Amino acid sequence: MPISAVVGANWGDEGKGKFTDLLAQHADFVVRFQGGSNAGHTIINEYGKFSLHLLPSGVFSPNTHNVLGPCVAVCIESLKKELQELERCAVPRPTLIISERAQLLFSYHKLFDILEEERRAGADFGSTRSGIAPFYSDMHSKIGVQLHELSDEAALRRHFELILPQKNILLRELYRHPGLEIDELLAEARVAREFLSPFLCDTRVLLGKALQQGKQVLVEGQLGTLRDIYHGIYPYSTSSSPLATFAPVGLGLPAREMKNVLAVTKAYSSCVGQGPFVVELDGAEAEELRRRGGDSGEYGATTGRPRRVGWFDAVATRYGVEVQGATEVALTNIDVLGYLDEIPVCVGYRNRKSGEELRHFPAQTEQGQMEPILVRLPGWKQDVSGVREFSKLPKEARDYVAFLEEELGVSITRISNGPRREQVIQR
Known part of the structure; x- marks a missing residue:
């Protein structure tokens, strides 16, 4: 069977975890193909409420194999913590498989992340300080450590002898911080080796065979289109x-196998972190939307930071859906909007200086000059969280979905009207 994907159309935090959790019940493999523990997927099911940062969202389905692919930043601290949380909540121990080609996120990656954000104070990137940028910098500089390399301590020592002069110059001269010690890094690597060894395999071979055997492979992306490097x-x-x-x-799999792409977007916009956000609200209007958003408000699953919020941005979302190659769209949090008399939707951008109007998504420097062009649709002024059929939604809610669908140019096939797994309307 072909590969199916659940990905984000926006800035992240769209509700991807819920749909992966839902679709995982029918999948043989659920696979994380990138990212690390720097962003979370919030899932609510019969076991409780969970924020998964590194584990695939299929861990609640007992017959599913959960895979971390070669491009995932593997932080054993996060991995241990999440597995312990599942055990504490009586979730059956999941089948976890990790690519031997994935790389280890060391404590020094987090250290460099923290120190650089502090150095850039006032001009920082809004990092979660999880070590992700230093990790991928090392990967592409070819000085990372793949997990299969942990078994050769002599080679690891030679590796650290080569890279530490560079890292310690930065630590001591740029950040005024003590340098790293080889023996401490080797000890960290030993702990990782002991913990990770039972999970390691060649996931390319594993997943390739699974596809040949007609198995269901579901891949999930972390964050969303607008956070793509x-x-x-x-x-x-x-x-x-x-x-x-x-x-x-x-994952090292044939591109022709990717057939179904479900892009997830909210019925309004939210964003954790910095960068341009044309539809951003402020003041009481923003706080009201933030307070009502989701199960416990619009706050980051990893950072706890208040999310920036705004009305639905059809310009950014259309771009996100197109770049993802979406074959269908899932719309989340439609229940949140039930308090509004009118619901604004951004259908274009206007340049504040020139007056030029755009319907395409510009580069981020240009976005800072834009203001949203809004249309206002009638609200439905009622709670729709208990509805399970599209035809039973209020007409205004159905019209809202149809309007967004027309703007995006891709069918909205699933509508989430609450945080729980069963609160999904299938069209």
């Missing part, structure tokens, strides 16, 4: 590519 709001992006088209590359 290549096509997002650079430099306020993550350091990897959360695009569905990157999944076959990241």
Whole structure:
């Protein structure tokens, strides 16, 4: 069977975890193909409420194999913590498989992340300080440590002898911080080796055989289109590519196998972190939307930071859907908007200086000059969280979905009207 993907159309925090959790019940493999523990997927099901940062969202389905691919930043501290949380909540121990080609996120990656954000104070990138940018910098500089290398301590020592002069010069001269010690890094590597060894395998071979046998493979992206390192709001992006088209590359699988792409977007806009956000609200209007948003308000699953919020941005979302190559769209949090008499939607951008109007998504420097062009649709002024059929939604809610669908040019096939797994309307 072909590969299916669940990815984000926007800035992240769209509700991807819920749909991966839902679709994982019918999948043989659920695979994370990029990113690390720097962003979370919030999932609510019969076991409780969870924020998964590194574990794939299929861990609640007992027959599913959960895979971390070669391009994932593996932080054993986060991995241990998440597995312990599952055990504490009586979730059956999941089948976890990790690519031997994935790389280890060391404590010094987090250290460099923290120190650089502090150095850039006032001009920082809004990093979660999880070590992601230094990790991927090392990966592409070819000085990272793949997990299969942990078994050769002599080679690891030679590796650290080569890279530490560079890192310690930065630490001591730029950041005025004590340098790293080889023996401490080797000890960290030993702990990782002991913990990770039972999970390691060649995931390319594993998943290739699974596809040949007609197994269901579901891949999930972390964050969303606008945080993509290549096509997002650079430099306020993550350091990897959360695009569905990157999944076959990241996993070493044929691109022709990627057939179904579900892009997830909210019924309004939200954003954690810095960078341009044309539809951003402020004041009481923003606080009201933030307070009502989601199960416990619009606050980051990893950072706890208040999310920036705004009305639905059809310009940014259309771009996100197109770049993801979406074959269908899932719309989340439609229940949140039930308090509004009118619901604004951004259908274009206007340049404040020139007056030029755009319907395409510009580069991030140009976005700072834009203001939203809004149309206002009638609200439905009622709670729709208990509705399970599209035809039973209020007409105004159905019209809202139809309007967004027309703007995006892709069918909205699923509508989430609450945080729980079962609160989904299938069209």
